[in-house]
Amino acid sequence: MKELLISLDVSAKTALYEQIYEYIREEIMGGRLSKGERLPSARLLAANLQVSRSTIDAAYAQLVSEGYLMAKRGSGYYVCDISSLYDFTENRRNRDKYGTKKPQNAVSAYSPQSRRTDSSGRERPEISFLPGQTDELWFPYNAWRKSAKEALLDLEARHSLLQAGDPKGEYSLRRAIAAYLHHARGVQCEPEQMIIGAGNEYLLQILGQIIGRRLRAAMESPAYLQAYYTFRSIGYEVEAVPMDENGMCVEAVTDVSLVYVMPSHQFPLGLVMPLKRRLELLAWAAAGEGRYIIEDDHDSEFRYKGRPIPSLQGMDREGKVIYLGTFSNSIMPSIRISYMVLPPELLAAYHEKCGFYASTVSKIQQMTVCRFIEDGCFERHLNKMRGIYKAKHDCLLQLLKKKKWVRRIYGDYAGLHVAAELNCSCTEEDIIEKAASCGLLVQGMSGCYLAGGKKPDAGPVLLLGFGNLTKEQICAGAAILEKCIET
Amino acid sequence: MKELLISLDVSAKTALYEQIYEYIREEIMGGRLSKGERLPSARLLAANLQVSRSTIDAAYAQLVSEGYLMAKRGSGYYVCDISSLYDFTENRRNRDKYGTKKPQNAVSAYSPQSRRTDSSGRERPEISFLPGQTDELWFPYNAWRKSAKEALLDLEARHSLLQAGDPKGEYSLRRAIAAYLHHARGVQCEPEQMIIGAGNEYLLQILGQIIGRRLRAAMESPAYLQAYYTFRSIGYEVEAVPMDENGMCVEAVTDVSLVYVMPSHQFPLGLVMPLKRRLELLAWAAAGEGRYIIEDDHDSEFRYKGRPIPSLQGMDREGKVIYLGTFSNSIMPSIRISYMVLPPELLAAYHEKCGFYASTVSKIQQMTVCRFIEDGCFERHLNKMRGIYKAKHDCLLQLLKKKKWVRRIYGDYAGLHVAAELNCSCTEEDIIEKAASCGLLVQGMSGCYLAGGKKPDAGPVLLLGFGNLTKEQICAGAAILEKCIET
Numbered sequence: 001m002k003e004l005l006i007s008l009d010v011s012a013k014t015a016l017y018e019q020i021y022e023y024i025r026e027e028i029m030g031g032r033l034s035k036g037e038r039l040p041s042a043r044l045l046a047a048n049l050q051v052s053r054s055t056i057d058a059a060y061a062q063l064v065s066e067g068y069l070m071a072k073r074g075s076g077y078y079v080c081d082i083s084s085l086y087d088f089t090e091n092r093r094n095r096d097k098y099g100t101k102k103p104q105n106a107v108s109a110y111s112p113q114s115r116r117t118d119s120s121g122r123e124r125p126e127i128s129f130l131p132g133q134t135d136e137l138w139f140p141y142n143a144w145r146k147s148a149k150e151a152l153l154d155l156e157a158r159h160s161l162l163q164a165g166d167p168k169g170e171y172s173l174r175r176a177i178a179a180y181l182h183h184a185r186g187v188q189c190e191p192e193q194m195i196i197g198a199g200n201e202y203l204l205q206i207l208g209q210i211i212g213r214r215l216r217a218a219m220e221s222p223a224y225l226q227a228y229y230t231f232r233s234i235g236y237e238v239e240a241v242p243m244d245e246n247g248m249c250v251e252a253v254t255d256v257s258l259v260y261v262m263p264s265h266q267f268p269l270g271l272v273m274p275l276k277r278r279l280e281l282l283a284w285a286a287a288g289e290g291r292y293i294i295e296d297d298h299d300s301e302f303r304y305k306g307r308p309i310p311s312l313q314g315m316d317r318e319g320k321v322i323y324l325g326t327f328s329n330s331i332m333p334s335i336r337i338s339y340m341v342l343p344p345e346l347l348a349a350y351h352e353k354c355g356f357y358a359s360t361v362s363k364i365q366q367m368t369v370c371r372f373i374e375d376g377c378f379e380r381h382l383n384k385m386r387g388i389y390k391a392k393h394d395c396l397l398q399l400l401k402k403k404k405w406v407r408r409i410y411g412d413y414a415g416l417h418v419a420a421e422l423n424c425s426c427t428e429e430d431i432i433e434k435a436a437s438c439g440l441l442v443q444g445m446s447g448c449y450l451a452g453g454k455k456p457d458a459g460p461v462l463l464l465g466f467g468n469l470t471k472e473q474i475c476a477g478a479a480i481l482e483k484c485i486e487t
Numbered sequence: 488m489k490e491l492l493i494s495l496d497v498s499a500k501t502a503l504y505e506q507i508y509e510y511i512r513e514e515i516m517g518g519r520l521s522k523g524e525r526l527p528s529a530r531l532l533a534a535n536l537q538v539s540r541s542t543i544d545a546a547y548a549q550l551v552s553e554g555y556l557m558a559k560r561g562s563g564y565y566v567c568d569i570s571s572l573y574d575f576t577e578n579r580r581n582r583d584k585y586g587t588k589k590p591q592n593a594v595s596a597y598s599p600q601s602r603r604t605d606s607s608g609r610e611r612p613e614i615s616f617l618p619g620q621t622d623e624l625w626f627p628y629n630a631w632r633k634s635a636k637e638a639l640l641d642l643e644a645r646h647s648l649l650q651a652g653d654p655k656g657e658y659s660l661r662r663a664i665a666a667y668l669h670h671a672r673g674v675q676c677e678p679e680q681m682i683i684g685a686g687n688e689y690l691l692q693i694l695g696q697i698i699g700r701r702l703r704a705a706m707e708s709p710a711y712l713q714a715y716y717t718f719r720s721i722g723y724e725v726e727a728v729p730m731d732e733n734g735m736c737v738e739a740v741t742d743v744s745l746v747y748v749m750p751s752h753q754f755p756l757g758l759v760m761p762l763k764r765r766l767e768l769l770a771w772a773a774a775g776e777g778r779y780i781i782e783d784d785h786d787s788e789f790r791y792k793g794r795p796i797p798s799l800q801g802m803d804r805e806g807k808v809i810y811l812g813t814f815s816n817s818i819m820p821s822i823r824i825s826y827m828v829l830p831p832e833l834l835a836a837y838h839e840k841c842g843f844y845a846s847t848v849s850k851i852q853q854m855t856v857c858r859f860i861e862d863g864c865f866e867r868h869l870n871k872m873r874g875i876y877k878a879k880h881d882c883l884l885q886l887l888k889k890k891k892w893v894r895r896i897y898g899d900y901a902g903l904h905v906a907a908e909l910n911c912s913c914t915e916e917d918i919i920e921k922a923a924s925c926g927l928l929v930q931g932m933s934g935c936y937l938a939g940g941k942k943p944d945a946g947p948v949l950l951l952g953f954g955n956l957t958k959e960q961i962c963a964g965a966a967i968l969e970k971c972i973e974t
């Protein structure tokens with residue numbers, strides 16, 4: 001552990017925590033603090049520098065959130081491997097002198113998927129504000145490749161590569177996810193309660209076979225339509241429940257046995273369900289036999305303001321909540337690994353009715369993710385991406401806030417998209433069509449309402465995903481949008 | 488292309504084709520014919536050696552089936568990469584002098600999965616005759632690792648690793664499988680008709696959503712129970728149809744709209760459905776609206792005698808056959824990739840009802856398999872494994888044929904198990920239990936009958952899988968079995 005000799009300028013405009021943050025960051029970038037090195041405790045450093053403990057805490061928290069430091073519980077702060085660290089905020093002074101590596105595939109300001117050929121055969125840039133896209137520029141390709149290689153060699157060494165795996169998913173992966181969910185989302189579960197499956201929709205299909213085939217389910221409207229379509233396709237009747245500013249109106253839920261919600265960050269509105277409403281929902285479930293709540297916690301990893309919101313599952317004392325999560329946002333959409341935590345009663349039914357199904361995820365992929373988590377890559381990746389997505393989010397939000405044609409913004413400070421209610425005379429369809437003809441893809445909120453669900457009388461609302469856009473693309477996209485709305 | 492100077496001994500006991508085969512094999516093993524080298528055409532070599540063309544054809548065919556040569560259509564025969572070639576038949580004279588490499592994980596006569604700890608904590612050898620196991624000693628680990636690595640790097644280079652894939656599966660994989668199925672199984676399909684999914688059971692669940700949820704299906708009994716359980720779990724009524732020596736008795740099929748069969752190698756009986764019965768089945772489907780046949784072609788890759796049997800799908804002119812295949816036997820059980828070929832009418836229904844589902848197989852795994860096929864590794868692997876499994880099959884069959892306690896053998900000359908009807912006074916359960924207590928795992932045929940399906944009055948019938956056993960294990964297993972039956 002090194003002593004840090006930081007000379008603070010109390011008369012400077014820069015806040016003290018920012019000076020400390022800058023100093024440590026430069027030490028790390030310059031290689032004077034190297035990977036794995038332990039930093040002095042916040043208490044000790046505060047005493048040495050004669051500043052308050054909270055100043056140090058703020059500096060360390062910033063460094064952790066940007067991926068420079070890693071906090072190990074009960075042990076302190078350690079320097080991360082920064083070899084593939086990002087450089088999103090290009091206006092940071094003198095960044096290059098630290099020799100930050102360009103990521104391996106930073107080939108141009110436009111990511112390659114953003115070029116396509118139009119009907120006349122000419123290539124033209126295209127910007128996609130469609131939600132559900134993750135950043136591909138800063139993905140830790142090296143760490144992923146290493147996890148994949150090590151998982152494969154390890155399976156070979158244990159003579160386990162070819163052998164059929166556990167139907168519920170590999171135990172070590174379930175253990176790693178359970179530990180992560182406990183610490184990051186307050187989920188209370190044993191690995192035994194968890195089923196790994198090839199995507200949320202698959203797990204919902206299995207759930208349908210466990211709970212029963214001819215049910216009525218309730219969903220928020222607007223909602224995540226993949227879940228709605230799945231319920232319809234397995235034969236459920238689905239009731240669209242209206243929402244207020246606190247999320248699903250629980251008192252409007254009628255004769256259903258299953259409620260599907262996204263309490264931590266509703267898609268597409270981005271609402272967070274407050275405690276009171278959560279308790280109402282749990283009380284509804286407890287009041288009737290065979291009632292269950294599906295908590296889809298799809299992108300809770302990315303929260304840019306305030307404390308993360310613990311899961312509903314962690315508050316459930318009656319075994320009524322089925323927790324559903326995915327690696328689509330936190331690792332990659334193409335990986336097809338989701339996990340479902342079943343309450344004890346449903347776990348028994350799973351074993352009885354669906355225990356015969358083989359796992360739907362290949363063992364190699366499961367063990368790659370397991371390594372990625374256990375080696376700390378997943379946590380570092382999330383911390384890094386939180387910083388990157390926050391910068392993108394802030395950039396988009398600042399742009400939108402200045403625009404006269406934006407009436408209201410929903411669901412900001414979390415996730416990978418915001419919703420903007422427009423102040424204009426054109427229809428949603430018109431704007432989407434005009435934008436598409438200018439090479440800009442956007443999605444309207446109208447498309448997210450359930451059949452039979454009431455739409456509000458508000459103006460057009462657009463979902464603006466920023467996950468895989470650069471700052472330049474966000475600005476260019478907003479400019480195109482403005483042109484489409486104002487003309 | 489080298490000239491081959493083979494001196495044949497016409498007076499020798501060894502057949503001419505065998506002398507030619509031996510000569511070329513020695514040239515390859517000794518490195519005098521090297522990887523990629525082209526051999527003289529059969530016609531030319533026949534002329535040079537003054538033997539009949541069919542003698543050369545037989546020698547070449549043997550070399551291809553054992554993985555020494557590779558046939559390229561319209562181009563000729565080429566020497567394979569033999570660096571990881573097997574050495575199963577250890578009684579072949581002087582094999583070692585050719586310096587055959589041991590496979591990378593040939594650590595002992597018993598594979599590691601065959602040791603486990605008994606209740607007293609002692610480790611004891613265990614032999615598993617359970618069906619559904621594939622050889623793990625001769626798997627081409629190097630080629631697989633190379634395919635996995637190249638697929639990952641290629642996806643990164645194309646900026647496509649993270650992007651959500653095609654819901655039906657990656658097009659290039661579907662194209663590669665369609666080409667393979669056409670050439671190896673006579674399946675007539677376009678890649679557009681194919682859906683890639685995470686296992687047969689998943690694809691059957693999707694099929695249930697396409698065709699309809701409340702159907703009556705017919706299955707052979709005994710049958711592959713995973714499919715039966717899946718049908719039951721998605722709400723189908725299942726009718727058990729009796730079988731005769733030609734497979735399912737089509738005239739006994741009553742009021743159903745779906746028939747599930749394994750015409751090329753029925754599990755567990757191993758029957759091959761003859762042409763007449765196949766035509767009856769197709770006629771049944773054509774006679775009623777909404778009737779379909781599911782052809783599960785699960786292990787047709789491994790046939791040790793006679794010509795391979797083309798698929799039922801290839802004979803279907805009415806769009807009535809749904810073809811189902813898997814890589815579980817041909818690559819590895821843990822990979823979880825199956826494929827379903829839909830007739831045009833059902834393809835349209837799939838797009839309408841299930842097109843919204845994301846793929847259930849990760850893009851990396853799909854592209855790994857795609858490379859494995861396109862680079863020719865899959866075909867070489869199958870050719871090699873066919874030789875290895877045939878040797879195991881022959882070994883088991885010869886043993887069983889000598890035993891007085893074996894009354895009849897079913898389903899030989901194909902797949903990864905045979906069924907043996909026993910000539911003894913004990914019950915199936917007794918034998919299975921006794922064997923287990925001696926460290927031998929076997930499965931009885933009784934467990935494969937559908938609920939409500941009639942069981943014949945024959946003696947005990949055991950399914951004896953040999954896929955992951957060495958010759959020593961097969962002999963040791965048969966000896967244990969004998970002891971259990973005779974005492």
